[in-house]
Amino acid sequence: MKLDKKIKDRIDKYFNEISGLEFVNLLKHKYGFELDLEVSEGMSFVNKSFESVEVDENYSYDSSNKFISNEDEFLCHIATAA
Amino acid sequence: MGFFYIYVMAVRTLDGFHGTDIRSSKEIVRNGFKVSKGDQHWLGDGAYFFVKGLPPSPDVSAEKWAKAEAWNKRKGAYSYRKYAIIKVQINVDEDFYLDLNTKDGQELFEYLRGAFIKKVVDEGYKFDNWEFKDGEIINVARNEGIIELEVVKGNFFIKFATERIFNINFRTPNVTICAVFDTTKNIDNHSINVIKIGEIEDEVR
Numbered sequence: 001m002k003l004d005k006k007i008k009d010r011i012d013k014y015f016n017e018i019s020g021l022e023f024v025n026l027l028k029h030k031y032g033f034e035l036d037l038e039v040s041e042g043m044s045f046v047n048k049s050f051e052s053v054e055v056d057e058n059y060s061y062d063s064s065n066k067f068i069s070n071e072d073e074f075l076c077h078i079a080t081a082a
Numbered sequence: 083m084g085f086f087y088i089y090v091m092a093v094r095t096l097d098g099f100h101g102t103d104i105r106s107s108k109e110i111v112r113n114g115f116k117v118s119k120g121d122q123h124w125l126g127d128g129a130y131f132f133v134k135g136l137p138p139s140p141d142v143s144a145e146k147w148a149k150a151e152a153w154n155k156r157k158g159a160y161s162y163r164k165y166a167i168i169k170v171q172i173n174v175d176e177d178f179y180l181d182l183n184t185k186d187g188q189e190l191f192e193y194l195r196g197a198f199i200k201k202v203v204d205e206g207y208k209f210d211n212w213e214f215k216d217g218e219i220i221n222v223a224r225n226e227g228i229i230e231l232e233v234v235k236g237n238f239f240i241k242f243a244t245e246r247i248f249n250i251n252f253r254t255p256n257v258t259i260c261a262v263f264d265t266t267k268n269i270d271n272h273s274i275n276v277i278k279i280g281e282i283e284d285e286v287r
Binding site: 001002003007010011012014018020021024026031033038 | 176177178179180181186187189190193194197198200201202203204205206207208209210211218221222226227228229231
């Protein structure tokens with residue numbers, strides 16, 4: 001048995017047709033896989049727009065506690081805190 | 083004049099050796115093999131056999147396995163003393179036989195594994211433990227009809243009595259095993275034979 005076109009196409013078809021959520025649920029509920037959402041602390045903030053970010057006490061700003069209006073500077077502080 | 087196409091099935095035949103307690107061996111000879119499910123099997127749910135490949139010879143490995151499995155760690159005693167080694171003939175169409183000891187087999191498994199992992203990771207999930215996933219992936223691939231597999235062969239490191247007693251673990255494999263998923267299809271019932279019976283002597287534990 002080898003990875004010929006027929007088998008490759010079959011694998012691709014299956015994974016293209018099933019949604020990620022459907023596949024995860026299948027693994028968890030039918031096959032007993034233990035899966036967790038991969039959420040790193042603070043990372044959820046990075047992907048949000050600057051306007052919607054909420055201040056979290058785990059992250060520190062500069063020593064003068066100035067509100068940082070520049071997104072890049074804010075992200076820098078996130079990385080430092082992490 | 084008409085033409086007809088003859089499909090010649092390429093069949094792979096393997097001699098498989100299975101070590102177990104004597105009571106189970108009688109049941110197997112009478113009724114055939116049952117498929118083992120769950121329990122983190124190496125290659126998924128199936129009946130397992132030692133086959134020719136890495137040394138020692140597979141009948142020796144089957145005997146070592148029967149002896150190792152006899153000890154019940156929880157109870158601190160042997161579950162059985164008398165064991166049997168069964169030899170069978172495994173027949174499988176080459177199209178449904180995956181040999182993980184070949185480049186072709188490894189390439190196929192890697193492609194499947196990659197697609198599997200990507201689907202999970204892209205959805206934002208991670209696996210919650212470090213348990214080996216090879217058998218689980220094979221179960222999913224077979225049961226969901228992703229690929230048709232009847233027999234899978236691979237090299238693994240298996241802990242026998244010495245390894246279990248002295249907490250020995252290695253990555254380098256020490257046996258070649260194969261899993262048969264439909265024993266009624268791929269095992270010739272007439273070939274099921276007990277080739278050795280033995281009794282376990284006391285060992286220092």
